[in-house]
């Protein structure tokens with residue numbers, strides 16, 4: 001698809017909401033992305049300590065406390081990637097944070113299945129509306 005840059009979410013995208021370490025599969029996925037020349041930035045609404053620790057492990061830059069769906073964190077990530085927008089994809093598990101912030105920046109977005117059903121309390125609200133919009137996520 002000509003994408004060379006990935007803006008990835010952390011919680012429930014690369015790692016379960018309650019997990020403290022990355023699983024082997026996701027470490028390997030990031031390693032393959034590096035090998036294939038993808039540039040990556042992690043953009044998360046989670047707190048600095050959790051996000052920077054995992055980003056360091058993956059050897060990618062990160063933007064914690066991003067306040068998605070506000071577009072500012074994703075816009076910063078676009079500047080860090082130094083790629084045209086059409087070569088960047090946003091990857092995340094939430095429609096109303098990851099996908100919406102990506103769309104507000106005019107980027108291609110990939111909605112993933114959440115790793116686990118547990119979420120932050122505020123995310124439960126977003127999940128309710130997600131189910132209304134996405135029948136495959138349990139809506140009607």
Ligand SMILES: [Mg+2]
Pocket residue numbers: 009010011012013092093094
């Ligand atoms: Mg997430």
